[in-house]
Amino acid sequence: MTPDLLQQLLTAIASGHISSQEGFEQLKHLSFQAIDDFAKVDHQRQLRTGFPEVVWGPGKTPEQIEQIIQVLAVHNPVVLVTRVEPEVADLLGDRIPLLQYYPQARICALVQTPLQIKYSGTIGVLSAGTADLPVAEEAAITASLCGFKVEKLWDVGVAGIHRLLSHRELIQAMDVLIVVAGMEGALPSVVAGLVHCPVIGVPTSVGYGTSFGGVAPLLTMLNSCAVGVGVVNIDNGFGAAMLAGQILRTVDRLQSKSTMANGGQGG
Numbered sequence: 001m002t003p004d005l006l007q008q009l010l011t012a013i014a015s016g017h018i019s020s021q022e023g024f025e026q027l028k029h030l031s032f033q034a035i036d037d038f039a040k041v042d043h044q045r046q047l048r049t050g051f052p053e054v055v056w057g058p059g060k061t062p063e064q065i066e067q068i069i070q071v072l073a074v075h076n077p078v079v080l081v082t083r084v085e086p087e088v089a090d091l092l093g094d095r096i097p098l099l100q101y102y103p104q105a106r107i108c109a110l111v112q113t114p115l116q117i118k119y120s121g122t123i124g125v126l127s128a129g130t131a132d133l134p135v136a137e138e139a140a141i142t143a144s145l146c147g148f149k150v151e152k153l154w155d156v157g158v159a160g161i162h163r164l165l166s167h168r169e170l171i172q173a174m175d176v177l178i179v180v181a182g183m184e185g186a187l188p189s190v191v192a193g194l195v196h197c198p199v200i201g202v203p204t205s206v207g208y209g210t211s212f213g214g215v216a217p218l219l220t221m222l223n224s225c226a227v228g229v230g231v232v233n234i235d236n237g238f239g240a241a242m243l244a245g246q247i248l249r250t251v252d253r254l255q256s257k258s259t260m261a262n263g264g265q266g267g
Contacts, residue, residue, distance in 0.1 A: 038064055041071050050249055051146060051242065055081040057108070062091040065108075069096060073110055078145055081108040082138065082238050105137035105237075109145050118147030120255075121248040123241070124174035125150060126164075126191065128157030128181035131206045136180040138237030139202065139244075143178075146245055158186045171195055175251075176244040180237065182206025185217020192226035198247055200240045201231040 013023040032040045042053045052075075055068050065081055065088070072079045084092070089101040089108055100109050123143045127136035133154060143150050151174065156164040164171075164187075171177060172195050180202040181187040188201035201224070203217035210216060214234035221231040232239040 035064075035067050035071055039068055041068060051245070052076040052079075054142075054238070055079070057081050057084040057088065057106075062088050062095075066092060066095050069099070069108075069110055073112065077111070077113040078115075079110040080142065080145055082106065082142075084108045102137065102141045104134055105141040106134065107138060107141050107145075109141075111145070115145065116147065117149050119149075119245070119248050120252055121175035122149045122151055122173070123244045123248070124153065124171055124177045126153045126156055126171070126177065126179045126187065128155075128179075128183070128187045129206065130155055132180045132182055132204045135202055135204045135235050135237040136178075139178045139180065139241045140237075142238050142241035143245060146241070148241075148245055148248065156187075157181065157183075158190055161190070164190065168194060176200065176247050178202060178237075178240045178244055180204060180240075181221075182214065182217055183208075183211060185220035188221050188229050188231075189224040189226045192224065192229045197228070198244075199226075199229045200243055201229055202237055202240045203231070203234050205235055 009023060009026060012018045013020060032042050034040050045051065045053045053072065055065060057065060069079050069081065083106050084101070085106065086103060092108055093099050093101060096110060098110055098112070100111060102109070125136050125140040125143070127133055136154065140150050140152050151170065153167055153170065156167065171191065174195070174197055176198050177191060177195060178200045179188040179191050182204035183206065185201070185203050188199050192199040201221035203214045203221055205214035207214070207216060218231065218234055221229065230243065232243065
């Protein structure tokens with residue numbers, strides 16, 4: 001339930017358009033809703049954080065995922081499930097006809113209304129190599145489904161730095177950058193030295209043995225000599241998208257506060 005929908009519900013109760021009992025039935029699951037004995041769906045997360053609950057796919061049966069989607073869909077126009085393997089996506093698609101599957105990102109999404117860009121600013125997503133694309137696509141698709149404008153730039157790793165530099169104007173126009181890299185993970189540091197916006201580094205588990213499944217690029221990014229670099233967990237494209245989104249939403253809130261402080265006058 002979004003803030004607007006909650007306000008509409010309370011107004012309808014106050015005006016008598018719906019009974020208090022009907023209002024109670026809609027509000028009683030505002031905190032969470034239990035699904036059998038395996039899940040407690042958080043309907044209040046949108047109100048608290050600005051984003052609805054997203055379902056982590058691994059470890060759940062297709063039947064459990066289906067039930068969670070159906071419950072979330074009552075209150076949310078877009079429902080996301082991450083890390084869904086193709087065979088599970090096929091089963092879910094048979095049961096939920098409107099469900100979309102993004103195979104490279106391994107995301108299932110139930111989109112019940114046309115997607116719109118809801119927030120100002122642009123999130124740029126960069127991948128160092130083609131092997132990093134599943135994580136980069138997870139970030140890009142997540143951000144797009146959450147209502148953000150996204151620009152993608154693939155295969156611009158430091159092994160061929162001219163590929164990155166040929167897009168300098170594009171990356172300098174972004175408001176937040178998500179930079180996905182495996183191997184030694186140097187790309188976020190290079191990018192942060194070229195731009196004036198926050199850079200979110202995403203280490204991937206791509207690399208030879210001494211990359212230790214992504215630990216090597218993680219440590220590189222944490223030890224970046226460039227300023228303005230934050231780092232999320234290994235392969236966590238979803239988390240990077242959420243952080244980028246929170247940064248842009250904070251800007252929107254600050255602008256709203258500034259406008260109110262100036263008596264509603266822009267500028």
